[in-house]
Amino acid sequence: MTSEAFRWPRTVSAMGALLLSLAFLLSSAAPASPAPRASKIDADVLDRLQSSAAAKVFVILKAKADLSGAPAVKDWTARGWFVVNRLKATAEATQGGVRALLASRGLEARPFWIVNAVLTTADAATIDVLAARPEVARIRLHRTVPLPPTIRGEAGSPGSAPEWGIVNIRADDVWADFGTRGAGITVANIDTGVQYTHAALDTQYRGRKADGTFNHNYNWWDPSEVCGNPSLAPCDNNGHGTHTMGTMVGEDGANQIGVAPEARWIAAKGCESNSCSDFALLSSGEWILAPTKINGSAPRAGRRPHIVNNSWGTPAGGDDFYQSTVQAWVASGIFPQFSNGNSGPGCGTVGAPGSYPESYGSGAYDINNVIASFSSRGPSPFGSIIKPNISAPGVNVRSSWNNGGYLAISGTSMASPHVAGTVALIWSAAPSLLRDIAGTRPILDSTAIDTANSTCGGTTSNNNVWGQGRLDAYAAVDLANG
Structure with a gap:
């Protein structure tokens, strides 16, 4: 020029x-x-x-x-x-x-x-x-992106077994047979924040020091300063982010809600409350690549997470505005996990960024292995590729809430962290795959349980309702281990 x-x-x-x-x-x-x-x-x-x-x-x-x-x-x-x-x-x-x-x-x-x-x-x-x-x-x-609507259920009481979604994808069998619970892996979410003092989340927070005190630098980002000015500590004024984080890593002994309870977590508040501004989402996307101190200074790319869960999206599946962000994450070795959207059951209802080829998007099903009516379907506007990539538990999922308790809600927002947690298990069990996204996606794909549905096109093994099928964490870790 x-x-x-x-x-x-x-x-x-x-x-x-x-x-x-x-x-x-x-x-x-x-x-x-x-x-x-x-x-x-x-x-x-x-x-x-x-x-x-x-x-x-x-x-x-x-x-x-x-x-x-x-x-x-x-x-x-x-x-x-x-x-x-x-x-x-x-x-x-x-x-x-x-x-x-x-x-x-x-x-x-x-x-x-x-x-x-x-x-x-x-x-x-x-x-x-x-x-x-x-x-x-x-x-x-x-623009401002509204969070996908979720359906609330009953909070329920903790049982003697892990939550149904964990059992359904056989993550508990991974813990027992492989001794793998996500250790050595850092996950993040871009969401409404996290109640970091929640009993199911505080010990997994990367900002928690050995003496029980906290250092939020490089572990928390609040670009819109919703949690205070300056935002000195994580907060969640909605509950959505605390819930999705719980499904990835949560556990307090009695409440076994997380897929990878020994993984550590950090978070960026890309969603101010029940919506997410473009400003906050882009700022959070940059922070994920190079976390900073809570005042935005001294970025450190080596402190970025291995996996980032995104239970948000725009209903317009053809919106490419965030594609550069996802491409940058992939280039740096961060696994980009997304919810597919809650605009089903019509075909072609997948939202962005879950619709991108670079994003790994999840649909939602219930305890009876029935696809949720709200789960958005493909094909994607980007080359008519199959979306979702996979499906996971997303109906009546019980997890942590921002009042210190627990709540069961439904949405592809709840399905996506099951997949993110599974990637944490895979990478913890097989460190050679760490940051190898091109090598990890085929493991998830090939071990998914085929579920036929030709309503929106595709095949028995890969279609626009289920993607590759139902998530199987045990089979994925087993294959990754060779």
Whole structure:
């Protein structure tokens, strides 16, 4: 890109900006084909500008970092920094013109590097000038993603056996026969937070020190500062995140709720309450790659988790906004586990990011091995690939809640952490597979229990209702062990 391309918007006069704004508004109303720059502006941005003087938008740059060399880097810390440094270098090399333009107009700019984008609030004239820049690919509205609706059941009382989902996928048999309970693996969730003092979760929290005190640096992130300013300790003002974390690692003796109870956990509050803003999700995605102190300083890529569970998503399965985030996680060796969505039973209802080829998405079934009616179906809008990838227990799943107790709820949000916990068992039992996502997915796929359903297309062994079938943690660990 030439220096002239960077300088041009800074020299636009006030009258020129006014004319550009007028041209922008006229072109959006005219039936003729839009100008190339107008075609970069999403329709909902234009709609917002019809009713508001300004819109909060992401200015997405064309340039993307080349992360193809990451898998060749064998050291965990070095591989993490390879990915982070490539992403940051690309953002720094290409965002300068956009940020300078915004600064010249007195507008705030929040840069991101996991997606090469700048977040700002701008009027129609500024948005039009931004879209005209050759390095800009798209102007996208900042959105808020609602958490998938869940169905509450009864809390129930602890029994003498693990919860039904753990028994169903045979995780308890993994504990008994292989002596594997997830030790050495760190899981994370991007969710509503976690009640870190919960009896089923406090000893598994990576921030808990041997003397029983806590250090939340590198273990907790709250980008929207919902838990306080500054956010000094984890909180969960919803319950959803405490529940999904419990299904991954929870246990307090009497309550055996977690698939991998010896794994450690960290968390990012990407969902402010019952919804998740794009800002918080992207910030959390960056933190997952390189966790920081609670004030956002001193990132350390070597402290990133091995697995991240994402029980959130947009109903629009074709939304590719988060794809760069998932691709970066995969490049760094983080297993990206997602819920498939709760918009079933119609075909093609899978949500994003679970719909991405890089994401491993889970559908939900009940204690009788019947697929949940709400479980979103494929195919994915991305190449019509089969989605979900697999299905797991997701109906009336009892786990930890943010009041210190337990609650049974339903949703693919509950199914996804069963899969994340299973990956923790696999990687704990077979450390040679650690960060080998391409080698781990076929193990999950090939050991799943085939469940035929041709309603939305596919085969007996791989279809758009069940994916590869029902999750079998025991068979997966057995195969991984060779």
